Amino acid sequence: MSDLAAPAAPRVPPRLLALGAGAAALGLLALLPLLNLLPAGSALAVSDFTVAVTGKWICYAVLALGIGLAWGQAGILSLGHGAFFALGGYAMGMHLMRLIGPRGVYGHPVLPDFMVFLGYRELPWYWLGFEHLPYAILMAMLVPGLLAFVVGYLSFRSRITGVYFSIITQAMTYALMLAFFRNDMGFGGNNGFTDFKELLGMPLNTRGARAALFYAALLLLGGSLLLCRHLTRTKLGAVLVAVRDAESRVRFLGYSVTAFKLTVFVLSAVLAGLAGALYVPLVGIINPGEFAPTNSIEAVIWVAVGGRASLVGAVLGAFSVNALKTWLTSFAPDLWLFALGGLFVAVTVLLPRGLVGLFQGRTR
Amino acid sequence: MKGPTLYLDGVSVVFDGFRALNSLSLVVDPGELRAVIGPNGAGKTTMMDVITGKTRPTAGTVRFGDHDLTRLDEARIANLGIGRKFQKPTVFDALTVARNLELALKAPRDPWSCLRWVLADEARRRIAAVLEEIGLAARADEPAAILSHGQRQWLEIGMLLIQDPDLLLVDEPVAGMTDQETEHTAALLRRIAGERSVVVVEHDLEFVRALGSKVTVLHEGALLSEGSIDTVQNDPRVIEVYLGR
Numbered sequence: 257m258s259d260l261a262a263p264a265a266p267r268v269p270p271r272l273l274a275l276g277a278g279a280a281a282l283g284l285l286a287l288l289p290l291l292n293l294l295p296a297g298s299a300l301a302v303s304d305f306t307v308a309v310t311g312k313w314i315c316y317a318v319l320a321l322g323i324g325l326a327w328g329q330a331g332i333l334s335l336g337h338g339a340f341f342a343l344g345g346y347a348m349g350m351h352l353m354r355l356i357g358p359r360g361v362y363g364h365p366v367l368p369d370f371m372v373f374l375g376y377r378e379l380p381w382y383w384l385g386f387e388h389l390p391y392a393i394l395m396a397m398l399v400p401g402l403l404a405f406v407v408g409y410l411s412f413r414s415r416i417t418g419v420y421f422s423i424i425t426q427a428m429t430y431a432l433m434l435a436f437f438r439n440d441m442g443f444g445g446n447n448g449f450t451d452f453k454e455l456l457g458m459p460l461n462t463r464g465a466r467a468a469l470f471y472a473a474l475l476l477l478g479g480s481l482l483l484c485r486h487l488t489r490t491k492l493g494a495v496l497v498a499v500r501d502a503e504s505r506v507r508f509l510g511y512s513v514t515a516f517k518l519t520v521f522v523l524s525a526v527l528a529g530l531a532g533a534l535y536v537p538l539v540g541i542i543n544p545g546e547f548a549p550t551n552s553i554e555a556v557i558w559v560a561v562g563g564r565a566s567l568v569g570a571v572l573g574a575f576s577v578n579a580l581k582t583w584l585t586s587f588a589p590d591l592w593l594f595a596l597g598g599l600f601v602a603v604t605v606l607l608p609r610g611l612v613g614l615f616q617g618r619t620r
Numbered sequence: 621m622k623g624p625t626l627y628l629d630g631v632s633v634v635f636d637g638f639r640a641l642n643s644l645s646l647v648v649d650p651g652e653l654r655a656v657i658g659p660n661g662a663g664k665t666t667m668m669d670v671i672t673g674k675t676r677p678t679a680g681t682v683r684f685g686d687h688d689l690t691r692l693d694e695a696r697i698a699n700l701g702i703g704r705k706f707q708k709p710t711v712f713d714a715l716t717v718a719r720n721l722e723l724a725l726k727a728p729r730d731p732w733s734c735l736r737w738v739l740a741d742e743a744r745r746r747i748a749a750v751l752e753e754i755g756l757a758a759r760a761d762e763p764a765a766i767l768s769h770g771q772r773q774w775l776e777i778g779m780l781l782i783q784d785p786d787l788l789l790v791d792e793p794v795a796g797m798t799d800q801e802t803e804h805t806a807a808l809l810r811r812i813a814g815e816r817s818v819v820v821v822e823h824d825l826e827f828v829r830a831l832g833s834k835v836t837v838l839h840e841g842a843l844l845s846e847g848s849i850d851t852v853q854n855d856p857r858v859i860e861v862y863l864g865r
Contacts, residue, residue, distance in 0.1 A: 492734040494719050498712040505710040508672060509783065510698030511729045519731040 278568060282478055285310065289467035307466050308538060309582055314473040315535035317574040318480050320558045322527035324570025325484050327559060329493065330520045331500030333418070336407075336425030337528050338552035339432050340400035342542070344529030346436075347399060349449035349542040350383060351392035352460075356453050369451075370444045380442045389456065396533035397526045403428075404525030405518060412514040412521075417503070426549050433547030448543025455537050466538070473534045477571070480527050484567050487523075496520055557596060561603045563610025572611050624685025625649055626671065626787055626817060631680030633666055633841070640666040642841035643680070648787070653813030655828045655849075656821045658838035659861065664821045665707065667838070668789050672704050673697040684787065699729065703785030707792045707821075709772040713765035717756050717775060720764050721747045724779035746782060753808070754778040769796040777805070787817045794827050806830035825849075 288310055291302040319341050326332040353368040362372040366379060385391045407428055411421050439445035458465040487493050495516055498506045507513050536542045545551075555574075562573020577599065585592050607613050626648040633641040641663045648654050656664055669675035670682055673694040682689040687700055698704075711720050725743055727733070751757040754774040759767065764775060773796060780788055790809070794802040806827055809818055813833070822828055828835060828849060835852050837845040845855045852858050 487735070490735050491722065491737040492731055494712075494715055494723055495731075495734055497714050498723060501712055501714055502710050504674075504694070505706075505712070506723075507694035508698055508704050508706075509724055509729075509779070510695050511723075512695045516731050516734075 274568060278481070282474065285314070285474060286471070289463075289470050292463060292467070304463065304466065307470055311466065311470040311473050311538045312535060313575050313578045314470070314477050315531045315538065316555070316558065316578055317571045318473070318477050318531035318534075319528050319555055320562070320570040320574035321477070321480050321484060321567060322524035322531070323555055324559045324562075324564055324567055325487075325527070326520050326524040327556070328564035328566065328570065329488055329500065330496040330517060331417075331503075332517060332521055333422045333556070334425045334521070334524070335422045335549070335552050335556060336427075336429035337525070337555055338549075339425075339429035339547055340404060340525040340528035341532035341535070341551075341555075342429075342432070342436075342544075342546035343400045343403065344396040344532030345536040345542040345546060346443060346449075346532075347386070347392050347396035347529070348533035348536045349452075350386040350395075350443075351389055352452040352455060352537060353449050354383070354387040355455065356451065359453055360451075368444070368449070370447065371442075374439060376442075383442070393530075393533060396529045400525040400529030400532075401522050404522045408518045408521040409514070412517045426552065429547050429552050430549050433544050433549075436544035436547060444543070446544060448541060448545075449536075450541040450543075452537065452540055460537060460540065469534065469538050473538070476530055476534060480530075481567060481571065484527075488567065492516070492519070554596065557600050559610075561599060561610055563607075563612035565609060566612045569610045569612035576611065624687075624786065625683075626819075627681070627683045628667075628671075629681040631667075631670060631677045631682060633663075633670060633675055634678045639841050641670065641677070641680075644838070644842055646836060646843065648817050648819055650786075650817055651814050653809065653818045653831060653833040654820070655831050655833050655835045656819060656838060657823070657825070657828060657835060657852075658844070661840075662838040663841035664838055665791060666841070668704060668791055668819075668821065671697075671789060672702060695729070698783075698785075701784075701786035702789065703780045703783045703787070704789040705776050705780050705791055705793060707795070709769070709776045711764045711767070711772055711775050711779070713763065715764060716761050717764055717767070718747055718751065718760040720775055721750055721778055721782050725782045726784045750778045750782045753781065770798065770801055773797060774801075777808070781812065785816060788812070788819070790818065790820045792822055793820065794822065794824055802827055803830065825853075 288302050288307055291300050292304065292307045294301040319337060323334060323337050326334055356368065358365045360369040360372070362369055364372045367376055386395070407424065411424055416424065435441055436443055437446050452460050454460060455465065458468060495506065495511055499513055499516055503513055558573040558577045559570045560573070561577050562571065563569025577596075580595070581592060584595055603610060609616065626646070628644060628646040631641050631644045632639065644663065644667065656667070658664055666675060670677050671689060673689060673692055673696070677690055684700055684702060689697055692700070712723070715723070722739065722743070725746060727737065727743070748757070751760055754777060756771060756774060756778070759771070764772070767775060773793060777793065780790070793809070794805050797805065802824070809820060809831060812818065820831060835847065835849050836843065837852050837858050839861050844861065845852045845858045
């Protein structure tokens, strides 16, 4: 009797629990570069490879977050977010190329190697300013944001939605890939940019630089998560959900659906651009392959696997699918695409809410 | 009485050769309550679509006060003070009942204002008052998805009220309601008309009678008869196409 009357144990609100779990996960990640300092024989030692590859995943997670924000919250399925990621990457790549200075193979004081090779006499106008890091970062946000604005404005204004919009974004990234493959674009053609030397005075390819980039990426991920989380809780977030579920009803309430979709699409492109900008110094290369349509599709699969309805789901998906990819491609690289396709089918059929659905219990 | 006059003159809508509206003219005065009836396919919903900017008329004039509605999109028209309730109630399932009302509440509609929006006491009171009015106060924090059909109708009516429009267009508001709820709705519409204009499209003649308003009968996209419910019910043309069957 007294057992029945006893109040239930004080339950931690699930929201707080999720926040705690997220903070703990980010905290654990933050330990990786420190464990990297341990001697190689130590039980907890983490290899350079692990730090580099995890740093890469963190950038992917930011990209996934951007996709999750547009798709999960506002119902805009972009199959071209890889393009925004790659553009951000190119902006940072241009900065890194400028920092090489006279250390290139041809030793030209200003021009990157590929320009010397192609017979450029001077820096094209659109390369000016990239010697400054803040300018490069600004461009890594501005260029993807502007492209998203133009593509979004033309599509949303004409009420192009659903799969038709997805096809347009897919075509966008394909067109950019073809453009960046051309030598006369001034972006290094199919070789892209590589052989970077330093960033902010730190020689790249050292433990310290890797750790610094790793923490920068982690900071970006944490900041973006907080920003997106805040956004989804405001009335703006509620309008986005309303647009996702009943777009025309929102119009009859007097909201300009175009403006709201544009806002979230541009923001999500900017996040993708920043993620790309941090990705390039971590992996040391950027080339037009990053624009490949399959990259964008793969990123959407991360989000679907993690659970598109929640921001954490997108991040979780990016980490888990990429972990699987790294593990699987280390011994059976040919199987990867089959595994990815199978995973997508399995999640769609068995776990429509993605991995986070496993933790959410049975509530709607 | 407030708000401008709604004025339709010679409005035609042609879809692939089918005349959904055929030179329809209609004037709704500020504060007027008007019922629109007619058999299926008479053009009632098309008329609402034209007024709210969902459909562009092929010919004719649609004005709300000084504004030419044929040139504006749905959102602009809504912001002029024209609210619409759909035949099939459409509420935002994933949001709570209170949040649905909060989105409808009259306030700046641009993304930036929505980002910075704080639910002030005044707004809270408005939402609480409407929740009371529509009988959903106890369900304020539940997702709209779990509401019954009748409750969804009420929520949508609440969203209209809180929008504070000058003209309400209400498409079949009592479908799926109990008799008691139907009476309540009629009383509510009678009360809010006067402060604003209300146009009700309805099949239920008892309900139309309870509204006690001027009635417009549409047939094949054109005006067939207009007057009190008794006048139109005794109009031989109306009897022939609609009531007599």
